[in-house]
Amino acid sequence: MAEDLLVAKGIEVTYGGGGLFGSRGHKVLHGVDLSIKRGETIGIVGESGSGKTTFGCALLRLVNTSAGTIHFDGMDITHLPDEQMRPLRRRMQMIFQDPMASLNPRHSIRRILVEPLLFHRVASNAADAEARVMSILDRFALPKIVLDRNAHELSGGQRQRIGIARAALLEPDFVLADEIVSGLDVSTQAQVLNLLKDLSRELGLALAFISHDLSVIRAVCDRVCVMRFGKVVEEGPCEQVFAAPQSGYTRALLDAIPLPEIDPEWLDRETLAELSS
Numbered sequence: 469m470a471e472d473l474l475v476a477k478g479i480e481v482t483y484g485g486g487g488l489f490g491s492r493g494h495k496v497l498h499g500v501d502l503s504i505k506r507g508e509t510i511g512i513v514g515e516s517g518s519g520k521t522t523f524g525c526a527l528l529r530l531v532n533t534s535a536g537t538i539h540f541d542g543m544d545i546t547h548l549p550d551e552q553m554r555p556l557r558r559r560m561q562m563i564f565q566d567p568m569a570s571l572n573p574r575h576s577i578r579r580i581l582v583e584p585l586l587f588h589r590v591a592s593n594a595a596d597a598e599a600r601v602m603s604i605l606d607r608f609a610l611p612k613i614v615l616d617r618n619a620h621e622l623s624g625g626q627r628q629r630i631g632i633a634r635a636a637l638l639e640p641d642f643v644l645a646d647e648i649v650s651g652l653d654v655s656t657q658a659q660v661l662n663l664l665k666d667l668s669r670e671l672g673l674a675l676a677f678i679s680h681d682l683s684v685i686r687a688v689c690d691r692v693c694v695m696r697f698g699k700v701v702e703e704g705p706c707e708q709v710f711a712a713p714q715s716g717y718t719r720a721l722l723d724a725i726p727l728p729e730i731d732p733e734w735l736d737r738e739t740l741a742e743l744s745s
């Protein structure tokens with residue numbers, strides 16, 4: 469059985485607090501436990517405000533935790549100082565819902581893809597970086613011309629693929645994808661999800677997929693973790709949770725979804741080819 473890559477135990481996060489009047493702040497995570505194995509894809513689902521993004525950010529050490537522990541690849545990173553976190557940053561990538569917000573609008577796509585490769589020393593020199601970028605463009609079915617464009621000159625689906633390519637180029641062990649397909653039309657969603665699934669399989673990377681859309685989670689994830697009010701109310705293999713949810717909240721979430729927009733069938737290549745022909 470694959471080993472745990474990321475293990476979070478008893479995570480608590482409080483926003484605000486302190487200040488002039490000594491406010492206690494707003495506690496949004498109340499002891500969240502989750503472990504993710506190498507090569508595993510886990511979906512984190514729950515209504516708006518349930519704490520999904522906060523939890524994802526806590527896993528990546530992007531927000532401070534007030535209690536709990538986070539282990540990455542066997543190392544306790546809960547309070548690791550920034551300079552010791554830096555080499556781990558390459559291995560823990562995040563892909564955002566709005567790629568426009570994460571792709572510098574003043575930089576060409578070439579620069580956006582090449583610079584992190586040199587910064588993190590994944591590529592040994594500029595020529596090596598360029599070669600790696602070229603091969604991922606092919607892999608992601610992106611035309612070479614996008615390299616000379618800026619993010620606002622691309623389509624939403626292309627931008628999202630660039631966001632994924634930038635993360636994948638760094639050869640991470642863990643990728644957190646936060647609502648990355650919610651702004652895309654259904655067939656583009658399927659293409660983006662397909663790419664991520666393939667990458668996770670090929671690179672053996674662990675993928676945490678935050679979505680409020682249960683059909684997306686069901687289409688791509690091995691396991692699902694259902695959150696409500698900053699706690700995990702249910703967690704287990706997707707098939708099991710979708711077929712026989714144990715918590716009333718999960719049942720309510722499932723009952724509330726309309727017929728799935730993304731049929732898992734859509735994720736096979738032949739269907740995709742049919743769609744795009």
Ligand SMILES: Nc1ncnc2c1ncn2[C@@H]1O[C@H](COP(=O)(O)OP(=O)(O)OP(=O)(O)O)[C@@H](O)[C@H]1O
Binds near residue numbers: 519
């Ligand atoms: N930087 C912040 N400062 C203060 N409160 C915050 C901050 N970020 C999030 N919150 C609050 O924390 C709670 C959880 O927010 P979070 O974004 O983690 O939930 P979510 O489940 O990801 O929601 P959504 O699906 O709408 O993105 C919400 O009440 C939100 O208002």
